[in-house]
Amino acid sequence: MNCMETYIRDRHDDTRQRRCEAEAKMLAGLDEKDDTATEVAAVARAAATWWGEPVTGIDHEGLDPVQAPWRARDTARRALTDRTIPRHADPFT
Secondary structure: OOHHHHHHHHHHHHHHHHHHHHHHHHHHHHHOOOOHHHHHHHHHHHHHHHHHHHHHHHHHHOOOOOHHHHHHHHHHHHHHHOOOOOOOOOOOO
16 A cells, blocks of 8 residues: 555545544534534535545545545535526525
8 A cells, every 4th residue: 555545544534533523523512402513513524525535436446546536626626616506686695
């Protein structure tokens, strides 16, 4: 395993751990009626999902460890920039 693959797997493990911690805080926050707990868990889930894509590419698609995060980044960029923005009567909406 080369150093880039080790780095990707370490980041994936780190974000998975943070996701678990955020979800535990979310459950505790929901019991205490905390509105921010859901948002914290959503961000942690998104980060864990992002690092999961390069790991999946390496394990199941045979991607090079350097190419895998580039492809995940390109997928994220397209998801954020290629969507059409809905028009509303009120420009601040």
